[in-house]
Amino acid sequence: MTLSMYQASAPRFVHTLHALAAILDKAQAYCDAKKIDPLALTGFRLYPDMLPFTRQISIACDTAKGAVARLAGVEIPKHEDTEKTFPELKARIAKTVDFIGGVKAAQIDGSEDRPIVLKLRGNEVNFTGLSYLLGFALPNFYFHAVTAYDILRHNGVELGKRDFLGG
């Protein structure tokens, strides 16, 4: 088997998104058991000028769907950022996983040299498919996914690295 752009992207995003969905279940169960308002967790920020938990999840989702769509050369589906609760965030993840699942390996494989232009802080940044996936999409995705995990851990939700890495 040879490493391909598809293997390095779509199934990896889906794997971690499934792990995050299971983590959201544990967070909801923790709130139920401890009689904690779930909004205290979903709105939590590790520092006042950091993004809250909800946005860590939605940006992880957007990074995954944006990467898969751009590499495949298809339109990026628009998902509004309206989620406040754990079930709503799970639905956001499910929508993202559904979209990714509809993209075939053949649409992404061979996208190494595809020109990809992002607007970052008002500036156009030029990537190839390869530099975009490895240098932007994957680290950005993990950045938000891990920060979501860290927010829950910091608040006492009983999780371990195995929950993040997935089964």
Added chain:
Amino acid sequence: MTLSMYQASAPRFVHTLHALAAILDKAQAYCDAKKIDPLALTGFRLYPDMLPFTRQISIACDTAKGAVARLAGVEIPKHEDTEKTFPELKARIAKTVDFIGGVKAAQIDGSEDRPIVLKLRGNEVNFTGLSYLLGFALPNFYFHAVTAYDILRHNGVELGKRDFLGG
């Protein structure tokens, strides 16, 4: 250009390790400016049963060097976990980057099917080079690198995602 096992591993680890080294400089400067004992940050945990900052950095380093060594089929250099200060952690990162820099693309490329066996929590887990890199080494590396970043952000060090993604 075709995606390869080398491109997906060694240069990505090095890129993020360089970003972490620059982040350590900012953390040291923050301590100097605010007259904070740096050990208050390097020993900080986001939750009592999580690992402290020092170990987040050293495990990120170990994950990177272990991945590169295993994929290349060379011995993993042993680095003791003795670091307590930011300069010591920078030296740990530099050692790791030096080791990775000495491994050539040709040693890693084609390692997709290489059998890799890890002992995790006492159980042997069998990977191929491909499943190990994408499903274990990269997410594990980012897990610890992002948690290190989150610890510093939580403590007020002025960082942004750009510091993590690297220039």
